[in-house]
Amino acid sequence: MSSASPPNRLCIVGLGRVGEEVARQAAKSGHFGPLPTDNAILGTIRRQSDKGHKFALREIDETGHETDGLYRTCYYDKLLDETDFLESCTHVLFALPAPQTDTDQRAMDQLSETLLASLRSACLWIGVISTTGVYGDHKGAKVNEESVCFCRDKESSAGRLWHFEEYWKTRIQQACDKSEAKEGMGRASPVVRVFRCAGIYGGGQSALHTVYKNGAPKPAKAPRQKNSAGSDTLTPVILTNRIHVEDLAAAVTSSMQLQGTKFVSYSTISTAGQDLATTAPFRIYNLSDDLPEARKVVLEYAASIFKAKGIKLCEESIQESKASGRSRRRLTDHKIVSNDRMHEELLPDLTYPTYKEGLDAILEESNTPWGETKTKD
Numbered sequence: 001m002s003s004a005s006p007p008n009r010l011c012i013v014g015l016g017r018v019g020e021e022v023a024r025q026a027a028k029s030g031h032f033g034p035l036p037t038d039n040a041i042l043g044t045i046r047r048q049s050d051k052g053h054k055f056a057l058r059e060i061d062e063t064g065h066e067t068d069g070l071y072r073t074c075y076y077d078k079l080l081d082e083t084d085f086l087e088s089c090t091h092v093l094f095a096l097p098a099p100q101t102d103t104d105q106r107a108m109d110q111l112s113e114t115l116l117a118s119l120r121s122a123c124l125w126i127g128v129i130s131t132t133g134v135y136g137d138h139k140g141a142k143v144n145e146e147s148v149c150f151c152r153d154k155e156s157s158a159g160r161l162w163h164f165e166e167y168w169k170t171r172i173q174q175a176c177d178k179s180e181a182k183e184g185m186g187r188a189s190p191v192v193r194v195f196r197c198a199g200i201y202g203g204g205q206s207a208l209h210t211v212y213k214n215g216a217p218k219p220a221k222a223p224r225q226k227n228s229a230g231s232d233t234l235t236p237v238i239l240t241n242r243i244h245v246e247d248l249a250a251a252v253t254s255s256m257q258l259q260g261t262k263f264v265s266y267s268t269i270s271t272a273g274q275d276l277a278t279t280a281p282f283r284i285y286n287l288s289d290d291l292p293e294a295r296k297v298v299l300e301y302a303a304s305i306f307k308a309k310g311i312k313l314c315e316e317s318i319q320e321s322k323a324s325g326r327s328r329r330r331l332t333d334h335k336i337v338s339n340d341r342m343h344e345e346l347l348p349d350l351t352y353p354t355y356k357e358g359l360d361a362i363l364e365e366s367n368t369p370w371g372e373t374k375t376k377d
């Protein structure tokens with residue numbers, strides 16, 4: 001006797017800038033539902049609810065917006081005590097910083113037990129938002145998903161995300177081994193997809209926001225450095241990759257939609273010609289646009305389109321703080337990120353293939369700090 005599959009249900013752990021955009025696009029995809037009555041898309045938020053709880057789950061309607069309805073408690077370190085609903089989630093996306101404390105890690109261990117519990121859990125797909133920062137410095141060489149990750153330092157956020165990726169890789173391998181041992185069972189554990197994101201812009205953060213706040217970048221002398229022989233040489237220009245949050249969310253949503261059925265026989269997995277995007281238990285994707293560019297060039301482009309639009313910028317150019325780990329990485333990590341796998345398996349075309357299309361679109365958005373700015377005649 002065959003029965004209809006239960007509806008797909010998505011939980012986004014960490015409903016921030018990325019989580020919200022994924023929720024919006026997942027809602028529009030029609031892959032989850034029915035919306036909003038079935039609590040088909042939920043996200044965790046850290047906000048005081050009217051019941052005084054620190055964490056809450058927020059329900060998303062079909063347009064991707066918060067409904068008035070459900071608020072359920074979701075303490076990070078007690079997630080499982082009160083969230084049995086997770087057992088009926090088919091898709092779970094982690095869009096928050098990797099666990100930073102032992103308490104966070106214990107919560108994650110508990111959560112993974114629930115998600116991976118074979119046959120009991122409905123989970124098909126687990127996604128993890130990570131960073132291309134995990135590759136570290138490749139001295140300007142191109143990196144793909146098989147490249148070595150040099151950034152494993154648990155003190156840095158990129159290093160913590162690398163450990164988080166490894167955590168899920170190990171957990172899913174263990175689940176596969178267990179599942180394979182049960183003859184004829186087929187897959188009883190979800191697939192894990194890691195999304196290593198380049199610098200994310202959009203959703204209220206971009207080079208336009210930086211330039212609007214800090215002023216146009218000043219023309220600078222070409223930076224110089226000493227080479228190994230002690231001579232003065234030009235510092236190589238560091239190109240960086242970025243991705244618009246909408247394209248990021250489109251790629252993640254596309255991956256989710258490849259998982260629509262629970263049981264895939266392991267005998268069909270990992271053979272030549274197989275569709276790895278659908279069947280591989282663990283797969284990594286670099287998410288970045290098609291044009292790596294020097295940060296300064298992007299800031300100059302932002303300043304130029306403000307100028308063309310007649311929007312005045314402050315005269316003073318404020319120096320960016322170089323103290324943060326991310327700022328330090330920008331100055332030292334040099335690699336070009338390949339997005340071939342993303343294009344081949346998830347997203348043939350980007351809405352914002354380069355920073356130019358992305359910034360041009362953001363300039364026109366109404367909910368920006370310069371939205372009310374008077375333009376010159």
Ligand SMILES: NC(=O)c1ccc[n+]([C@@H]2O[C@H](COP(=O)([O-])OP(=O)(O)OC[C@H]3O[C@@H](n4cnc5c(N)ncnc54)[C@H](OP(=O)(O)O)[C@@H]3O)[C@@H](O)[C@H]2O)c1
Nearest residue numbers: 014015016017018019046076095096097130131197199200
């Ligand atoms: N920015 C980049 O360029 C970049 C590049 C690559 C990867 N990433 C990764 O992408 C992730 C998502 O980026 P985003 O821009 O969406 O960040 P975001 O807007 O700061 O959202 C992060 C979300 O995680 C929640 N959160 C943080 N710590 C938590 C904790 N201990 N327990 C429960 N929830 C917690 C936040 O809740 P609150 O709102 O309550 O703080 C927020 O909802 C980042 O965390 C980062 O690891 C970022």
